[in-house]
């Protein structure tokens with residue numbers, strides 16, 4: 001064997017020994033776990049919702065489907081501007097209301113005669129989905145689609161034929177505009193133009209969506225990809241499990257109670273994380289008389305959504321020109337700068353000592369030093385896939401951050417490594433004052449993908465997070481300490 005080949009074999013053996021060691025002792029997943037697409041989705045953290053359609057021009061929230069197509073006539077639609085606004089705010093994706101309850105389609109859907117094609121806009125040749133999907137692709141923002149099954153215009157609504165029309169409608173939207181990251185199914189189900197209600201074939205809607213867009217996370221009240229948080233005010237439960245029982249339930253009237261959606265099920269059979277949808281304005285659609293929320297309100301929403309193990313889907317409605325108004329885009333810039341002001345500087349990274357009560361016993365030699373794959377220092381690295389884990393038997397444990405100089409802190413951010421499931425069910429935080437005394441400053445339940453604990457501002461010499469009860473050994477990939485000076489309004 002030549003020298004090169006020998007070295008290759010040796011490297012291979014060492015590599016395998018290390019990965020085998022890691023595999024042997026890596027924590028087992030606990031309970032249902034997310035798919036790769038659900039992990040990628042959750043890591044987006046904040047996306048932008050755009051409610052846009054005839055209601056933008058009539059001032060209604062729910063059009064009744066009789067609006068003449070010509071009502072839809074944006075004077076200067078520019079989806080590139082929407083994308084720029086989204087990127088500036090830090091949204092990774094945009095979801096557009098391709099068809100709201102009034103049935104009007106923002107694309108020339110061949111299954112309907114109530115679309116942009118029948119409108120005067122761009123002489124009937126316009127296509128909002130084409131323009132937005134292209135602008136998203138160019139801008140590196142993901143593209144998602146909201147389509148309401150409830151349709152107050154479709155003549156077949158309320159008959160089995162409508163399910164077929166809806167499937168073809170979906171197929172058209174899912175095959176002509178590239179990959180979509182999320183399909184949003186609204187659970188609202190009222191009467192159609194003939195006063196009838198529809199029995200939806202959710203099984204087929206989901207199966208076809210999966211087939212045509214395998215990476216799309218499917219939203220409905222009960223998933224299967226992600227679930228409604230149970231309110232439209234931006235508040236996820238302080239206890240929030242990403243697990244949900246879905247057998248026997250369905251979207252709309254068949255959904256579990258709203259407080260269940262808000263908190264999830266402790267022993268839920270499926271991984272169906274919460275999505276918090278809320279509007280930056282009082283309504284979902286743009287109205288001249290309404291204005292965006294303050295930065296303070298947006299920060300509160302951020303803390304009660306992203307900070308409580310859910311994804312924030314913030315609605316920013318374009319106006320009747322087809323542009324996001326200056327006051328909303330400015331507010332989003334201010335919101336972004338408030339977020340950066342808090343989260344750009346992670347005080348935990350400056351800790352002089354990081355220790356934990358238990359480290360999973362699996363070690364490797366790094367440049368002669370004995371270190372662990374599961375060392376708590378992984379909590380402050382920027383690698384999503386490295387984590388602090390304890391031995392299987394240690395379902396309670398603590399981790400301590402000590403500073404030579406006391407630090408001003410009022411936010412503690414924790415993240416569980418969700419590819420291995422959601423585990424922690426009870427934790428508390430203690431701080432050590434500058435004078436050396438210890439105080440409990442927070443007692444909470446779940447963590448999940450991300451948890452941001454708000455507490456009084458303290459000058460801390462040490463911060464200790466106690467995992468009081470975990471359903472399998474705790475596995476955390478991030479712990480951050482921050483200070484929010486709340487100087488925004």
Ligand code: FUL
Nearest residue numbers: 061062186187188277284
């Ligand atoms: C609800 C709809 O009825 C509202 O108009 C809005 O689209 C909201 C996001 O979902 O079910």
